[in-house]
Amino acid sequence: MDTKTIKSESAAITAIIAGHNNNSTDLMDILIDVQERFRFISEEAVGIIAKAISSSISEVEQTLSFYHFLSRTPTGKYTVYLNNSAVAEMMGRDEIAQTFEEEAECEFGTVSEDGNIGLFHTSCIGMNDQEPSAIINQRVFTSLSRKGVIELVHAMKNGVEIDDLPGTGVRSNIIRPGPILTMEAQPAEILKKTVSRKPEDVIAEVRAANLRGRGGAGFLTAMKWQLCRAVKAERRYIFCNADEGEPGTFKDRVILTERPELLFAGMVIAGYAIGAAEGILYLRYEYKYMAEHLEDVLRQMREDGLLGKSAVAKQDFDFDIRIQFGGGSYVCGEESALLESAEGKRGEPRDRPPFPVEKGYLQQPTVVNNVETLCAVAKIMLKGSNWYRALGTVESTGTKLLSISGDCERPGVYEVEWGFNVNDILRMVGAEDVQAVQVSGPSGTCIASSEFNRRLAYEDLSTGGSMIVIGNQRDLLKDIVLNFTDFFISESCGSCVPCRAMTIQYKKKLEKILRGNGVAADIDQMLSWEKVMLVNRCGLGQTAANPILSTIRNFRELYNSRLRKHTDFVSEFDLSAAVRESCKITNRIPGPGGG
Amino acid sequence: MSILITINGREYGAESGQSVLEIATDNGIYIPTLCNYEGIKPQGCCRVCTCLINGRKMTACTTPATDKMVVETNNQDLEWIRSTIIELLFVEGNHFCPACEKSGSCELQALAYRYRMMAPQFPYSFSARDVEPAHGTLLIDHNRCILCKRCVRWRPEPEAPGWFVFVNRGHETRIKFVHERAADFNKSLAQAAMNICPVGAIIRRGKGYDVPIGRRKYDKLPIGSDIETKERS
Amino acid sequence: MNKPLIATTSLAGCFGCHMSIMDLDDRILQLIELIEFNKSPINDIKTLSKECDIGIIEGGCANSDNIRLLKEFRKNCRVLIAVGECAIMGGLPAMRNNSASISECLQEAYIDCVSVQANDEGLIPNDEELPMLLDQVYPCHEIVKIDYFIPGCAPRADLIWDVLTALISGKKMELSYECFKFD
Incomplete structure (x- = not known):
């Protein structure tokens, strides 16, 4: 590279950093911008970033190396991330992967010799309803066929612009809309209704609706808000968790595409209720393709006076929303890891206590709510808790x-x-x-x-x-359970020993059983390890063995039928394989059984 | 504020804000730990100090005590979890004790002794890892690193950044020396880093095997004996 | 009643564990009152001539002959004990497992190493009499079922004594802390 190119590159990087006010908590945004601009983050770039945000190269690398979509080596002019979720495999992913490799003339995990196309695997990208699918430079290509991939790679080889590449985009696939997905009012109406009431009354309304968090844990939303509001602080934050990384989940994708106004209205309501000044939508990087659309919606809301100073024409209610992208990490769906990530750090879950409602984003009281929860909030404010409570069951309303x-x-x-x-x-x-x-x-x-x-x-x-x-x-164990187990291995943040290391032991045992070498004691051992998994710090680590544990419990016969009977010990040692290399070097032919 | 906390059926006075681990240690109750180190902000990485706190399994090093808290530090379940974590660490890295400078004073090994680990229940991984000449005064042997994060959290000068960071994630996580500030690193910091490392992953160059077998830290008495024999307050 | 029969062998080890048996000193006289040695380097009996009660294995498996011998011991010994770090986890020979392939090892040992003096033709030892090296050094319990483990490098003589006398007498043994070491 000549000095001129280097100069213009460093100028571009410096401009990116300046665009984020040289702020170290904006590190994720800076890294993402540099990654997208240059298709990787070079050593020089890391150096420039470190200097600008008064950090060190190592510390920048500490964050950078954690995230799947941030790379220290070039990822190609076109970077293909092919989803490897179990459903993608069920829908014929293997053939698609093979076609990509043949056509692009490089293997997964590498970049073609001319640096044009990079092929990479990635965990579920939220397109399980239209697999096989891939992300290429933030654009999502769905329902890939062999023919489609051939055309796609051909176009990439011809340097066709990303937006002009042939392929099918994302479909929303709402098959059955219900009260949340039905748009009945504009955010302005909902929000005016909200701010006409006291924040405490808003919380009371949500409490009366008995709304529980839709992320999975089911914590009472109003209680979370109340706890946060009760903490004395200069600044509070409302986060919307749109990290939707659980393989097979894509409902937030649909809400974000079809009903973003409702979600943002929900964030304003939550912000009003807890007394927050800022709402942050933490959006998984896989959904980067939505950025423009969502920014448009936010801009419109600002123009309509629903965001900004004296939002919704309510004096002293200054509230705005911004989008924070992740960098590719399942664990960041855990609320405290999400906050770490939003602060520009590695997505490692925090120890609790303190809980985010006490010390969250930048150590300030913070509420993290799921996308769907916040939409429900908006509907509750529009139609009242009685309406909402009439839906669902007594304990699970809505x-x-x-x-x-x-x-x-x-x-x-x-x-x-x-x-x-x-x-x-x-x-x-x-x-x-x-x-x-x-x-x-x-x-x-x-x-x-x-x-x-x-x-x-x-x-x-x-x-x-x-x-x-x-x-x-x-084949439930081979097609599904093994895939899920691999998922947890590659997505562990690595902080807790059992999540980092026991998942690997689970995989080894499962593979042993799949090879027909398992014994009954192997199953007992896997069950006994659950206790150890449960001491992991976060819920994701605690459940990382669930694919195996729940199938042992509910599909025991699938395991039993593969076990060796009448023995308590099977060695997987294969003498002829073990001596192959030394025989080759010495030109010897191994005797019967390898010896 | 003074509080009362019950540990293993006995009541102890303590100050709120103290961690469960600190209170137990002060009162002669040993809770095994690996990632915790006095003076370094706790993080709950190894999970070895997991206790039953108000009926829930929580790490003693990160849990602040509150009034009327009930803690059980030791039962068959907890001990099994601890020894299994130790076994996991033994197979995850490459721990060749007879060839390690830290042998005899290694906390991982000492815990394995305490739990009388004969052979881990897991197969050895023999994963390929580097021995890295990180600095003129320092070697990092990644084979032995248990990713306890002590060195990463270590701040010899409270206001200055640390000397080590974590890179990558999951089972590929590694510690990394902050090379940019290498000029400010020296022998005494290297010695301090080696002392902080519970295993033999951080070695001060030219140091090692200087205490004869029989006189090393854990040759005669199990890890935790110093706490357990402490006079109870 | 006949005295229990014991056989011992060293696979990929250094005989240090057998030295530890010798380290029983005068207790070895008490030991031969209690047991009878079959195949063992201690009495230089080369072959397992009958079924034994206890087999003691030192060393891990680094070559095809180690595998053969270990399997033979398993077949002929009622109780099989892995003694020492090498038998339990591969030990020092297993340090090659995570750092070099077998070709790299041989290349370094016989061709590239600075101390190689008289191998102008670049020969790697190769004879039908020689066992074949395995790709890895394997702990014994990955090859056959092992009943007991005695850790140490080498295990302290006291520990070996305690284990053997407990096994012979059928009494429960206390594992003393000071004897229990990995180095």
Whole structure:
């Protein structure tokens, strides 16, 4: 590279950093911008960034190296991230991956020799209803076919602009809209109604609706708000958790595309209720393609006076919303990891206490709510808690958005009242010959037909909203459980020992059983390790063995049928494989059995 | 504010804000730890100090005590969890004790002794890791690193940034020396870093094997004995 | 009653664990009152001539002959004990596992190493009499089922004594802290 190019590059990087006021808490944004501009973050770039934000190269690297979509080596002019979720594999991902490799003439994990195309695997990108799919330079290509990939790579080889590349974009796939997804009022109306009441009354209304967090944990929303409001502080924050990283979940994608006004209205309401000055939408990087659309909506809201100084024409209510992108990390869906990430750090969950409502973003009281929760809040403010409470069951009020994918005729988003049972849902989505349903993604539970009469409700079968239908034609352990286990291995933040290291032991055991070398004691051992998994710091780590544990509990026969009987010890040592290399060097032929 | 806390069925007075671990230690109750180190901000990475606190499994090093808190530090379940975590660490890295400068004074090894680990229940990974000449005064042997993050959290000067960072994530996480400030690093900091490291991952160059077998930290008495024999207040 | 039969062998080890058995000093006289040695370097009996009660394995498995011998011990010993770090986890020979392939090891040992003097043809030892090296050094319990482990490098003589006398007498043993070491 000549000095001139280097100069113009460093000028561009300096301009990017200046655009973020040389602020170290904006490190994620800076890194993302540099990554997108240069398709990687060079050593020089890291040096410039470190200097500008008064940090060190190592510290910048500390953050940078944590995130999947940030790279220290070039990722190609076109960077292809092909989803490797279990459903993608069910829908023919292997053939697509192979086609990419053949056409681009490079292997996954590498960049083509001319530096044009980079191929990479990535965890679920929230497109399970239209797999196989891939992200190429922030643009999402869905329902990929072999023919489509050939055309796509051909166009990339010809230098076609990203926006002009041939392919199918994201479809919303709302199959069954319900009260939340039905747009009945503009945000202005909802917000005017809200600010005409006292913040305490807003919280009381949400409490009366008995709204519980839709992320999965089911904590009472009003209580979270109340706790946050009660902490004395200069500044409070409301975060919307749009990290939606649980494989098989994509309902937030649909809300963000179809009903962003409702979500932002919900954030304003929450901000008003807790006394926050800023709302931050933490959006997973996989959804970067929505950025422009969402910024447009926010701009419009600002123009309409719904955001900014004296928002909604309410004196002393200064409130605005900004978008914070993640960098590719499942763990950042955990609220305290999300806050760390938003501060420009590694997405490692924090120790609790203190809880985010006491010390959250930048050590200030912070509420983190799910996308769907905030939409429900907006609807509750519009139509009242009585209306809301009439939906669902007594303990689980309202509706639930479900992301349904896998072996069914009509994958997509369904809004149902709490209380629906699994059989009803399977009928609704056109699923027959069902072997299992993975409820709430890999961290949830895999249930067999004997449990299909269970109801979706906090008091029965709780769910964050993902349901993956697994047909009888699938090898549940090999096609699904192994994939999920790999997912947890690659997404562990690495901080807690059991999450980082035990997941690998689980995989080894599962593979041993899949090779037909397992014994009964292996199953007992895997069950006994659950205790150790449960001491991980965050909920994601605690549930990382659930794919194996829940299938051992609900599909024991699938394991038993693969075990070696009448023995308590099987060695997987293979003498002929072990001596292969030394025989080759010495030109010897191993005797029978390798010896 | 003074508080009362019950540990293993006995009541102790303490100050609110103290961690459960500190209170237990002050009162002669040993809770095994690996990632915790006096003077370094706790982070709950190893999970070894997990106790039953008000009926929930929580790490003693990060949990501030509150009035009327009930803690159980030791039962069969907790001990099994601890020893299993130790076994996990032994197979995750490459711990060749007979060839380690820290042997005899290593906290990981000492905990394995305390739990009488014969052979881990997991297969050894023998993962390929580097030995890195990180600085003129310092070696990092990644084979032995248990990612306790002590060195990363260590601040020899409270206001200045630390000397080590974490890079990558998951099982690929590694510690990294902050090379940019290498000129300010010296022998005594290297010695301090080596002392902080619970295992033999951070080694001051030219140092090692200087205490004869039989006189090393954990040769005669199990780790925690100093706490357990402390006079109870 | 016949005295229990014990066989011992060293696989990829340094015989240090056997030195530790010798380190029983005068207790070795008490030991032979209690047991009878079959195949063992201690009495130089080369082959397992009958079924034994206890087999003691020193060293891990680095070559094909180690595997053969270990399997033979498993077949002929009622109780099999892995003694020392090498048998338990591969020990120092296993330091090659995480750093070099077998070709790199041989290349370095016989061709590239500065101390190689008289190998102008660049030969790597190769004879039908020689066992074949394995890709890795394996802990014994990954090859056959191991009943007990005695850690140490080498295990202290006292620990070996305690284990053997406990096994023979059938009494429960206390593992003393000072004897229990990995180095």
